[in-house]
Amino acid sequence: MPYRAPLADHDFLLSQVLGFDRLSATPRFADATPETARAVMAEAARLCETTLAPLNRIGDKVGARLENGIVRTPPGFADAYRAIAQGGWIGMAARPENGGMGLPLALGTVVNEMMAGACLALQIGPLLTQGQIEALEHHASDALRATYLPKLISGEWGGTMNLTEPQAGSDVGALRSKAEPLGDGTYAVTGQKIYISWGDADFLPNICHLVLARLPDAAPGTAGISLFLVPKFIPDAEGNPGRRNSLSVVSLEHKLGLHGSPTCVMQYDAAQGWLVGEEHRGMAAMFTMMNNARLGVAVQGVGVAEAAFQQALAYAEGRVQGRTPTGRAPITDHADVRRMLATMRAQVFSARAIALSCAVAIDMASATGAPEWQARAALLTPIAKAYGTDTGNEVAQLGVQIHGGMGFVEETGAAQFARDVRVTSIYEGTNGIQAMDLTARKMSDGGAAAFALIDEVQAAAEAARASHPDLATDVWNAAEALREGTEALLKQDLTDRFAGAAPYLRAFALVLGADAHLRAAHVAGGARAALARVAIRRLLPAHAAHLAEAREGAAQLYALSPEDLAA
Ligand SMILES: Cc1cc2nc3c(=O)[nH]c(=O)nc-3n(C[C@H](O)[C@H](O)[C@H](O)COP(=O)(O)OP(=O)(O)OC[C@H]3O[C@@H](n4cnc5c(N)ncnc54)[C@H](O)[C@@H]3O)c2cc1C
Secondary structure, X not given: OOOOOOHHXXXXXXXXXXXXXXXXXXXXXXXXOHHHXXXXXXXXXXXXXXHHHHHHHHHXXXXXXXXXXXEEOOOOHHHHHHHHHHOOOOOOOOOHHHOOOOOOHHHHHHHHHHHHHHHXXXXXXXXXXXXXXXXHHHHOOHHHHHHHHHHHHHOOOEEEEEOOEOOEOOOHHHOOOEEEEOOOOOEEEEEEEEEEEOOXXXXXXXXXXXXXXXXXXXXXXXXXXXXXXEEOEEEOOOOOXXXXXOEEEEEEOOOOOOOOXXXXXXXXXXXXXXXXXXXXXXXXXXXXXXXXXXXXXXXXXXXXXXXXXXXXXXXXXXXXXXXXOOEEEEHHHOHHHHHHHHHHHHHHHHHHHHXXXXXXXXXXXXXXXXXXXXXXXXXXHHHHHHHHHHHHHHHHHHHHHHOOHHHHXXXXXXXXXXXXXXXXXXOOOOHHHHHHHHHOHHHOOXXXXXXXXXXXXXXXXXXXXOOOHHHHHHHHHHHHHHHHHHHHHHHOOHHHHHHOHHHHHHXXXXXXXXXXXXXXXXXXXXXXXXXXXXXXXXXXXXXXXHHHHHOOOOHHXXXXXXXXXHO
């Protein structure tokens, strides 16, 4: 089943549910009219369907390879990457003064989701470049910005993000890479980084690595980390790739999926680097990149979920098994298969709505500078990342299930979706780390941002009582339970919060997803209301179980020692 970009859902969500017109009403995004948005999405959809999607299987089968220190990308990836670059898609949300289009991140997020659904292994490359562009826009010196941004925004050069080391994964503060001042304002960066996505590619004339490392006088932990831009080729006076820097790809990881994406072990041997932001403030600069990337990874999950759903539906419509009262039946006529398909569709809509509302909040924050929008964006980022990628995994697994045995063999592609999307709940901060972020840092305002959002959910439910009284009551009550759950969470110490962080995040996402479905039902009725009924009556009730778990605290978990668990 060829991938079809879900344009109708995106358009509906942005225009009817999430208030995209609020963005067009700001001076910053005045050019992003609904008509422009539709034209942009349609053009991206064409690229995804015709150029990217046909590469998904090839990327999986052939994979990226390391030959004599150079990463060979799968056939077709180079041309598709160029098509993405030439279409201006990498710099969609970048600032116009640097060569970007200055469009809202909400639109960029739609496009990222479509590209991920079409070919995740390829999409991750441009996504990391986008994150680097944002980090440089905010933190780099004028000179660095002038040299690098136009080339990154045009897609001529690529960008990577280098945090992870063997002993420093989630615990970034444990990293050991070093940076020594060279006396000319630049630094010699030394160390090994692992799992670096798109650390090299045969078709890119230059790759710019953002590397976290420690200066000689650095404090231990995250407070002592600085950020450096380390290009593969050092730009000459004209800004073209010049001398080869002393860095190399040592090997590629052998992975469960995402074979078309080169995941590199990188070695830096006194490679020349330039400081980005202030000394010892590298984490702050990197967080700019990571927040962008977290939303990008959220929609990687949604995009793959969409593709897995489309494929499962098409398969189910053609697969005949068993009988119904009217005769031999395609499996779509069986209630359990219909349940799985409806669950997939409802969950994708919820996860997409949460991710896009996060993007709208980021855009509104940058257009207005209002702290409420900043707080909203910060609150939604971990929810969007964890729920979007959990949805990717769960929907892809349901896709395998609907295919039966054909899901477990590779020809159909159902298994590839499940393999490829698995990593999205691991990288960019595992989903456990996202949940801890939600329950600790994002609650440091005493829950103000969470309560403001819950108030809005309840106000929308009140408005929807006229059209869907039973659904509105369910959503209002679930939001109230979330409010009480949040109050209980705020009384817990951090250890207890962390023991319930993942179920708390899930409950929050279920309420937000139900809210989006209810709004959709209210404005559109018909099939949107039927889908809302599935989301609210079948999926939402789990919020109560998750909130109950979140109240349980940590003691019972620590009462079971690793030895007890092994007994
Ligand atoms: C395909 C792929 C691509 C990647 N791309 C990049 C990249 O481009 N750049 C880059 O820098 N990195 C990249 N990574 C690395 C990725 O971000 C890390 O794998 C991730 O941050 C987790 O670190 P870890 O693997 O060391 O797991 P660990 O940190 O060892 O975590 C193992 C488990 O312990 C849990 N855990 C760890 N610490 C805590 C804690 N304090 N509290 C509660 N639970 C905890 C985690 O949630 C997880 O479940 C990539 C990884 C993969 C697999």
